[in-house]
Amino acid sequence: MDSISSKISIQYNFVDDNNIISNKDKRDIPTILAVEATLTIKINNELYFETELAILEFYKSLYTWKEKITEDNIPEFHYYTVEYDDYEDGAILSLIPFSNKARVKSIWAEQDLYNVFNLEYIVNEFILLERNLKRDIEKYFEIRLKDFIKHIPYQYS
Numbered sequence: 001m002d003s004i005s006s007k008i009s010i011q012y013n014f015v016d017d018n019n020i021i022s023n024k025d026k027r028d029i030p031t032i033l034a035v036e037a038t039l040t041i042k043i044n045n046e047l048y049f050e051t052e053l054a055i056l057e058f059y060k061s062l063y064t065w066k067e068k069i070t071e072d073n074i075p076e077f078h079y080y081t082v083e084y085d086d087y088e089d090g091a092i093l094s095l096i097p098f099s100n101k102a103r104v105k106s107i108w109a110e111q112d113l114y115n116v117f118n119l120e121y122i123v124n125e126f127i128l129l130e131r132n133l134k135r136d137i138e139k140y141f142e143i144r145l146k147d148f149i150k151h152i153p154y155q156y157s
Contacts, residue, residue: 006115008104008122009042010129015052018140026148032056033083033153035141041093041104043113049093049106057081059137059145060152062130065095074123080155095126 014037025031037055041048058079065077078091094105102122104115134145 006043006113006117007045008115008117008125009040009045010125011040012037012055012133012136013040014055014136014140018142021141021143023143023147026143027151029151029153032148032151039093041106043104043115046113047110048104048113048115049109051092051108053092054081054083055133055137056145056148056152057154059130059133060149060154062126062133063149064154066127066130069123069127074119077126082153082155095122097123 014035016035021031021035033054033056035054035056036052037058038050038052039055039058040050058081061079062077065075068075074097076097077093077095079093080091084092089107090105092106092108096103096105097119100119102117102119104117104122137143138145
């Protein structure tokens with residue numbers, strides 16, 4: 001990795017009791033959207049983004065983005081929510097690839113931080129986030145995401 005590239009740390013903590021949702025709620029949109037987690041992103045050890053969000057909706061955004069990645073194309077990632085409709089300035093969270101680099105952007109950023117990432121590094125971090133979220137959501141809430149995925153609302157650009 002070159003010396004000008006940034007490092008990212010992405011953490012999440014579920015804010016709800018683990019009994020807020022169960023497998024029987026797979027079609028219950030209000031319950032699905034009620035499941036929240038605090039998502040914290042640090043860039044070069046400085047707080048960039050921190051908010052509570054509908055974690056299943058965020059997961060579906062990541063999952064859908066990951067499924068579109070091919071060997072020849074890494075699409076932009078944008079997270080929007082059905083609960084917020086003022087996107088004049090952009091998405092809640094985005095990953096914007098360019099050349100062999102990428103930037104992370106947010107309309108809810110805590111501060112404007114320089115963040116140019118090595119493309120392979122940042123894509124791997126977002127894919128790892130999707131994998132870890134799937135594992136942790138399923139374990140904590142004792143649900144099967146594959147049964148929920150088609151019912152989770154998804155807002156895209």
